[in-house]
Amino acid sequence: MNSNIRVLGFDADDTLWDNEIFYKETEQEFCRILSPFMNTEEISRELFKIEVQNMELYGYGIKAFSLSLIETAIRISSSEIPASTISKIIELGKAMLRKPVNLINGIEDVLKILQGKYKLIIVTKGDLLDQERKLLKSGLSGYFHHIEIMSDKKEENYKSLLNHLDIEASQFIMVGNSLKSDILPVLGLGGYAIYVPSDTTWLYEQIENENIESEKFVKVKSIRDIIEILH
Amino acid sequence: MNSNIRVLGFDADDTLWDNEIFYKETEQEFCRILSPFMNTEEISRELFKIEVQNMELYGYGIKAFSLSLIETAIRISSSEIPASTISKIIELGKAMLRKPVNLINGIEDVLKILQGKYKLIIVTKGDLLDQERKLLKSGLSGYFHHIEIMSDKKEENYKSLLNHLDIEASQFIMVGNSLKSDILPVLGLGGYAIYVPSDTTWLYEQIENENIESEKFVKVKSIRDIIEILH
Numbered sequence: 001m002n003s004n005i006r007v008l009g010f011d012a013d014d015t016l017w018d019n020e021i022f023y024k025e026t027e028q029e030f031c032r033i034l035s036p037f038m039n040t041e042e043i044s045r046e047l048f049k050i051e052v053q054n055m056e057l058y059g060y061g062i063k064a065f066s067l068s069l070i071e072t073a074i075r076i077s078s079s080e081i082p083a084s085t086i087s088k089i090i091e092l093g094k095a096m097l098r099k100p101v102n103l104i105n106g107i108e109d110v111l112k113i114l115q116g117k118y119k120l121i122i123v124t125k126g127d128l129l130d131q132e133r134k135l136l137k138s139g140l141s142g143y144f145h146h147i148e149i150m151s152d153k154k155e156e157n158y159k160s161l162l163n164h165l166d167i168e169a170s171q172f173i174m175v176g177n178s179l180k181s182d183i184l185p186v187l188g189l190g191g192y193a194i195y196v197p198s199d200t201t202w203l204y205e206q207i208e209n210e211n212i213e214s215e216k217f218v219k220v221k222s223i224r225d226i227i228e229i230l231h
Numbered sequence: 232m233n234s235n236i237r238v239l240g241f242d243a244d245d246t247l248w249d250n251e252i253f254y255k256e257t258e259q260e261f262c263r264i265l266s267p268f269m270n271t272e273e274i275s276r277e278l279f280k281i282e283v284q285n286m287e288l289y290g291y292g293i294k295a296f297s298l299s300l301i302e303t304a305i306r307i308s309s310s311e312i313p314a315s316t317i318s319k320i321i322e323l324g325k326a327m328l329r330k331p332v333n334l335i336n337g338i339e340d341v342l343k344i345l346q347g348k349y350k351l352i353i354v355t356k357g358d359l360l361d362q363e364r365k366l367l368k369s370g371l372s373g374y375f376h377h378i379e380i381m382s383d384k385k386e387e388n389y390k391s392l393l394n395h396l397d398i399e400a401s402q403f404i405m406v407g408n409s410l411k412s413d414i415l416p417v418l419g420l421g422g423y424a425i426y427v428p429s430d431t432t433w434l435y436e437q438i439e440n441e442n443i444e445s446e447k448f449v450k451v452k453s454i455r456d457i458i459e460i461l462h
Contacts, residue, residue, distance in 0.1 A: 057328050059360035063294040074314045083310040097288050128359050129290035129382040151360040
């Protein structure tokens, strides 16, 4: 890759540490709790619909998810759900906020090697407090210059980031597991992107056409593979 | 004040635009809805207790407030509250997120005068998306270099901010309506602070001893008064 690269941006959720798995587990438990009212598939469909409807107002993160879970539970039960069950749903959300941080296999080795060679930053969306807390729990903060928490990861958000970092797009590589949020907007601005798919990807982050033709784009199997590319 | 000042930080909520009034109005409506279960004073006390309990996990902002409202409603009704009422509470939170932005009287004149003389930034806590949305709605973004949204406003958060801005505390003035969040931590680091009290202050932001003795501290009646101090 280009030798002018100065800044490496790492997505956080499912690139540095597990995340989507906790959402999936919580959704399963939610479907179990609501099984007297509807089957799992229909509940999941309704939840996704409500999450997307609320996205503009609530944005990303666990608090937004918790509020959408409650709204979904009321909707699919036709307001028959007892308050004690809504309490349980609130607790599901709180339990997510208290989860330990499980690092992605190999990430610390990779950061050790890259440290000092590039300015490393975290570029993430979601809830401010929750992301800061996960970074603290992860023990990885020492590797990063700083953490950028954005309300969304669209081209305009990355543009502000590059201005803020005072670099050209061609001096920036983004590493992440979402084509929609980590890869396409950065390529769109003329930056570089390395795609490290994760096992589970939220429906909202999925895109139809996964074929990307660009000399500034690489897809790898594991986070460890980025070392070879950057050397 | 010191002529070395380079950066002026403005708190956002209740310094640039109204905020606490919307929380108060929502709380009043919440108490009205729950009046079959408890009187207003007791509901408010219970709500505040739950908000403080949830602070570490949820942080600040309307989504955190909405979740605490729901939890309070369930608690004080001993889980007797119907789901349809919880729907209404969710809608109260959404209505807050959709509120128009009412600027504090005089703020735009003040920013016009200070613009170009200092680097102006917004320093706020709360929800990332909501604060960005309010800034956009306010029409004030053009006056500010950028917006810093923090998970909290303690000395350590301001310390990171100063590092990030690459300035000494003595080159920074913070302007805000909360002694606890805008004034004391900045004075603690050796910075300057201008206190512009607002009509309503959230109980959580109130401190016992309001007497501050510091040559780096000024209390003014209106935001317009800061012009005279800075000239």
